Amino acid sequence: MGAVKARVLIRPKEGILDPQGKAVERALPALGFEGIEHVRVGRMVELEAEDPERLGELCEKLLANPLIEDYEIEQI
C-alpha cells in the first residue's frame, strides 16, 4: 500500500485575535485592494502518510494546538 498524500490546513480559531491577518488587511488599501475584510493567516502542511487514519491524532498532538487553532485534513 502506497502512502497517501494529504494537506493539513491550520488556522487561528474564530474569535482569537490574529495580528498577522490584521496587518495584512491594513496593508491592502495602500496597494489599491479595497473591500477585503476578515483576513486570517494560517499555515498549510503537506505530507505523505502510510496510515491516513492517524492524521487526526497527529494534528491534535503536534500540527495544531487545539486550544487556539482549527485544522482541516484534505487528502489529495
Next chain:
Amino acid sequence: MMWGVLQFPGSCDELDALQACQRSGAEARLVWHEERYLDGIDAIVVPGGFSYGDYLRAGAIARFSPAMEAVGEFAASGGPVLGICNGFQVLCEAGLLPGALLLNESMRFTCRQLDLEVDGTQSRDIGHFESRRATLSIPAKHGEGRYYAPDEVLDALEANGQVAYRYAPGQNPNGSARDIAGVRNEAGNVVGLMPHPEHAVDPLTGSTDGLRVFEDIAAIASAPANA
C-alpha cells in the same frame, strides 16, 4: 539543592538561568535535551530561547524531547519546574500549564524592563507566594507572549490562585489576557512566565529582583505544596 537547566538546540538563555540559580545560593547544571534522567536534581528550569527554531509553533517540538518527557514525570511527582519565556511556551504546549502564548498584539518583538506583580491572591497551595507579594523589576523580550486561555479557564485560574505573575497596570507589553504574565499549575509546583528573571540578577543590569523568582521556586522544593 541542585537545579537542572534544560538545554535545547536553539536555547539562548540557559547560561544566564544557570548563573541565576547559582546566585540564588544553589548548585546548578545543564541538562541536554536528549537526557532522560534527572537524578539528583531538585528543581528544573526550562529556559528561554528558540528551541528547535520555534518551528511549527513556539515550544511545539521541544515538548517531545526526552528531557521534557522526564520533566513531565518530575512535575507529576511534585518536583518544582520554572519555565521562562520559550520555556513557558514549552510547558503550555506540553500541557503542564494551562493556556497558550500567541503572537504579540502589536506584531512587534518587545524588549523592555517592566514591573511584574507577584500575585499571591488566594494562593491555595503555596502560602509563601502570599507572604512574598511584591512588585519586581524584570525585563521582558519576546515576540509571542500574548497569554491566552478561554474565559472560563481564566476565571478558574483566578479563582484557584493560579495567576502567579501579572504585568503592572498599563505595562502589559503583548496584549495578554487580564495582564497575565505567568501562571502556575493547580498543584502549584509548575510555574511559567514570559519575563526573564534570570536577566535581573546583577546590579550591573539594573535589578536583582529576578532572584526572588528563583528563591520562590526553590522554596517549593524544600517545602512541598500541601505540606
